[in-house]
Amino acid sequence: MKRKQLGFPDHFLWGGATAANQCEGAHLEDGRGLGHIDLVPQGSERWNVMSGTLDSLQQKPNTYYPSMKGIDFYHHYKEDIALFAEMGFKVFRMSIDWARIFPLGIDEKPNEKGLQFYEDVFNELHLYGIEPLVTMTHYDIPLELVKRYNGWESRETIECFKKYVKTILTRYKGMVKYWLTFNEINCITSLPYYAAGVVIRSEEERLQQIYTAVHHELVASAWAVKIAHEIDKNNMVGCMLAAGVTYPYRCAPEDVWLAHASGRGKFFFSDVLVRGEYPEYKLKEFERIGFDIPFFKEDKEVLKNHTVDFISFSYYSSQLVCADQNVIAEKAEGNVFPTLRNPYLKEKDTAWKWQIDALGLRTTLNQFYERYQKPLFIAENGVGGIDTLENGRVHDEYHIHYLREHIKAMKDAITLDGVDLMGYTSWGCIDLVSASTGQMKKRYGYIYVDADDLGQGSYQRYKKDSFEWYKKVIATNGEDL
Numbered sequence: 001m002k003r004k005q006l007g008f009p010d011h012f013l014w015g016g017a018t019a020a021n022q023c024e025g026a027h028l029e030d031g032r033g034l035g036h037i038d039l040v041p042q043g044s045e046r047w048n049v050m051s052g053t054l055d056s057l058q059q060k061p062n063t064y065y066p067s068m069k070g071i072d073f074y075h076h077y078k079e080d081i082a083l084f085a086e087m088g089f090k091v092f093r094m095s096i097d098w099a100r101i102f103p104l105g106i107d108e109k110p111n112e113k114g115l116q117f118y119e120d121v122f123n124e125l126h127l128y129g130i131e132p133l134v135t136m137t138h139y140d141i142p143l144e145l146v147k148r149y150n151g152w153e154s155r156e157t158i159e160c161f162k163k164y165v166k167t168i169l170t171r172y173k174g175m176v177k178y179w180l181t182f183n184e185i186n187c188i189t190s191l192p193y194y195a196a197g198v199v200i201r202s203e204e205e206r207l208q209q210i211y212t213a214v215h216h217e218l219v220a221s222a223w224a225v226k227i228a229h230e231i232d233k234n235n236m237v238g239c240m241l242a243a244g245v246t247y248p249y250r251c252a253p254e255d256v257w258l259a260h261a262s263g264r265g266k267f268f269f270s271d272v273l274v275r276g277e278y279p280e281y282k283l284k285e286f287e288r289i290g291f292d293i294p295f296f297k298e299d300k301e302v303l304k305n306h307t308v309d310f311i312s313f314s315y316y317s318s319q320l321v322c323a324d325q326n327v328i329a330e331k332a333e334g335n336v337f338p339t340l341r342n343p344y345l346k347e348k349d350t351a352w353k354w355q356i357d358a359l360g361l362r363t364t365l366n367q368f369y370e371r372y373q374k375p376l377f378i379a380e381n382g383v384g385g386i387d388t389l390e391n392g393r394v395h396d397e398y399h400i401h402y403l404r405e406h407i408k409a410m411k412d413a414i415t416l417d418g419v420d421l422m423g424y425t426s427w428g429c430i431d432l433v434s435a436s437t438g439q440m441k442k443r444y445g446y447i448y449v450d451a452d453d454l455g456q457g458s459y460q461r462y463k464k465d466s467f468e469w470y471k472k473v474i475a476t477n478g479e480d481l
């Protein structure tokens with residue numbers, strides 16, 4: 001019998017990922033309205049904008065560089081896409097900035113210049129045969145919707161979103177096939193303002209506010225799927241979660257249970273969006289905390305009948321939990337989720353002290369696939385580090401090493417475990433502004449951008465060593481790592 005070839009599928013979608021608010025810049029150009037993200041400062045306050053700070057932040061919206069300049073993708077997109085094409089990208093993940101299309105979120109008519117910008121970007125991608133993978137909202141919401149409705153806490157925001165989604169799906173019909181609804185939809189529970197424009201009024205109201213906003217986002221996501229399929233049945237719409245396997249610190253049943261329960265907390269969002277209804281474990285939790293889901297009569301039907309076509313997620317590392325408070329375990333840094341330091345992870349931490357766990361990606365892929373048997377897409381993965389430009393070159397072996405190990409893990413998941421993986425877009429394929437710090441110095445890219453934390457620099461692009469490496473990976477369909 002002829003042995004089957006073990007490798008990536010022929011049409012595997014290799015590429016890279018960005019988000020509008022972290023790369024476009026041009027924040028007041030061509031009719032764009034302010035987004036809630038424009039008021040998020042650099043540094044430690046970034047994740048936790050609270051009630052009261054909004055007004056004071058708004059008085060100085062121009063101070064938050066480099067966020068407002070991004071990497072000036074708005075004016076450099078042709079050059080950047082040519083570089084992506086040179087690497088052989090099959091897909092490019094980007095997002096549409098809602099406030100470019102509807103500057104206030106409530107406008108009667110869309111902003112034509114905003115619509116045209118994205119059309120130009122899609123046309124440019126197609127010139128090189130690159131498929132866009134478009135996130136409808138990647139941590140952005142028009143500021144006016146925050147001021148009027150407190151973001152996703154209000155039902156009104158669903159209606160504004162539906163109008164926005166219908167507008168972009170109609171305009172880009174035939175140009176964009178792959179869509180994601182909300183970036184890292186599960187992050188709303190830990191980052192209510194940053195992820196969903198919800199300003200928390202008080203600690204007592206916190207959970208009620210958050211779960212109300214969660215319900216609205218889940219329903220809005222299902223509406224987006226419905227509208228996308230109605231406009232073009234070829235559209236494929238996915239959800240997007242921040243993911244990562246959660247390990248028990250010890251084999252004590254209490255730790256195993258805690259790891260299970262905390263992993264389930266992440267799956268809750270995909271449980272609803274893939275299966276079409278709230279899972280029992282969450283309904284029980286809502287009973288305990290006295291939360292009544294604010295169902296409108298059509299919500300259940302929309303959730304049930306308009307589930308996603310595929311599941312995408314970001315993976316940076318794994319998490320570790322322990323049920324016994326008396327166990328002295330060191331804490332570790334990580335993307336959004338709190339975690340203990342895992343003593344079995346032997347790789348040196350990243351420059352931002354995130355732990356590295358490539359095998360955890362294989363486990364995560366298997367967890368998703370065993371749970372849902374739906375196609376998967378890795379929408380983000382990568383390592384942020386400090387790069388130095390020397391004589392026009394950047395030697396970033398640490399990027400190559402991290403990505404190589406993670407690609408090997410996904411290859412194992414495909415070839416040894418049978419996971420159905422559609423594609424891989426590594427995060428920040430070109431350096432961009434970091435979400436957690438608002439700074440430029442944390443770099444993920446294959447392409448270096450000469451800009452600093454104050455938004456100063458030539459904004460010139462340079463290829464890093466990882467550029468040639470990734471080009472070879474794509475050219476050999478993941479064979480030569």
Ligand code: BGP
Pocket residue numbers: 019022183184242314335336380384427433434435436437442
């Ligand atoms: C994810 C976000 C991205 C991105 C990435 C890396 O949570 O979806 O927007 O930035 O994390 O995080 P950071 O930029 O903080 O290193």
